[in-house]
Amino acid sequence: MIESNPKSFLLLLAAMTCAVYLTRAGGYWLMGRVTIGPRIRRMLDALPGAVIAATIAPILVQGGLRAAAAMLAAGAVMYIWRKDFAAVAAGVAAAAAAFALGL
Amino acid sequence: MTIPDPQTSTPPRWTLEGFRLGALASLPVLPGLAAFSMAFGILAARKGFTLGEALLMTGTVYAGLTQMVVVESWPAQITVSAGIGIVAVTLLVNLRYALIGTTLRPLLYTSPSYKIYPTLFMLGEPNWLLYLRYHANGGRDPGYLLGTCVTFYVVWVLATIPGYLMGALAGDPNRFGLDMVMPAFFVAMLVSMWKGPRKSLSWVVGGVASVVAYLLFGGYWYVIVGSVAGCLVGAFSDD
Numbered sequence: 001m002i003e004s005n006p007k008s009f010l011l012l013l014a015a016m017t018c019a020v021y022l023t024r025a026g027g028y029w030l031m032g033r034v035t036i037g038p039r040i041r042r043m044l045d046a047l048p049g050a051v052i053a054a055t056i057a058p059i060l061v062q063g064g065l066r067a068a069a070a071m072l073a074a075g076a077v078m079y080i081w082r083k084d085f086a087a088v089a090a091g092v093a094a095a096a097a098a099f100a101l102g103l
Numbered sequence: 104m105t106i107p108d109p110q111t112s113t114p115p116r117w118t119l120e121g122f123r124l125g126a127l128a129s130l131p132v133l134p135g136l137a138a139f140s141m142a143f144g145i146l147a148a149r150k151g152f153t154l155g156e157a158l159l160m161t162g163t164v165y166a167g168l169t170q171m172v173v174v175e176s177w178p179a180q181i182t183v184s185a186g187i188g189i190v191a192v193t194l195l196v197n198l199r200y201a202l203i204g205t206t207l208r209p210l211l212y213t214s215p216s217y218k219i220y221p222t223l224f225m226l227g228e229p230n231w232l233l234y235l236r237y238h239a240n241g242g243r244d245p246g247y248l249l250g251t252c253v254t255f256y257v258v259w260v261l262a263t264i265p266g267y268l269m270g271a272l273a274g275d276p277n278r279f280g281l282d283m284v285m286p287a288f289f290v291a292m293l294v295s296m297w298k299g300p301r302k303s304l305s306w307v308v309g310g311v312a313s314v315v316a317y318l319l320f321g322g323y324w325y326v327i328v329g330s331v332a333g334c335l336v337g338a339f340s341d342d
Contacts, residue, residue, distance in 0.1 A: 027204025046337020050309035054329025057310030074287035091287025095280030
């Protein structure tokens, strides 16, 4: 599906690379030229969480009980043990179990 | 965190010893990093990327969360609209790097640009946190930052390969729950970012807005709709 048009893939990748580098270097460069007020700071603080929520919420709605089981397991393990790796493993195991049960 | 006095601080030296210390300090984070990169490899394989494409993205974009978000919702065909959407998501997801960069300025500004800007290409949150801690403990060698960044970069790119092979070999990904690697990791990240219900209102709004946009319009832009809605709520809620 991507192979059908390698040029647009490379072009898109180049644009993404530029976009990410712009954010990495841009803040450092801008510092001293622009001051970040409390409102913008709060917005930037809220951004990663909002992006993650916006990404996974449709998966939860679409994936039904299987997705819910996986996310619940991952969240619970992360809450208790604070280990990303264990949380991902628990989420995957819960999804596999739900699949075996026919959910 | 102390900010050096511009009058008294001498330009810091970038040493190999600092590089070594930075690399060593990265070790505890590497298993998690490798797991994340493997998860990206699995996802890329599932979405029909070739190994070369996956590695190229991992080595150039080099932003785990962005790669996950973008590849998870990768369009069947790259249209101009989808391309703009993807670049917009990339910018949005990584705006937080700009904030990280602003906090590094007072710690690194005496260093020459030709050393700083290539280092910033590989900057991520863990490297930033490690360097802040090092600096707070009196460390002044920017080689430390380069050391953690390079270590992360190498591990990140290499760990995509076994992940990709796992994803490509697994057959029906649902059977092994591999399609839930990314959502599970995201949930884990949200749990570690949890700072009480008030701070998380933006997540709820972001999630609901995203679902509504997804159900109404389908396509790709639901991530942006949800993200913008969420961060606007964040901007206008008090601490």
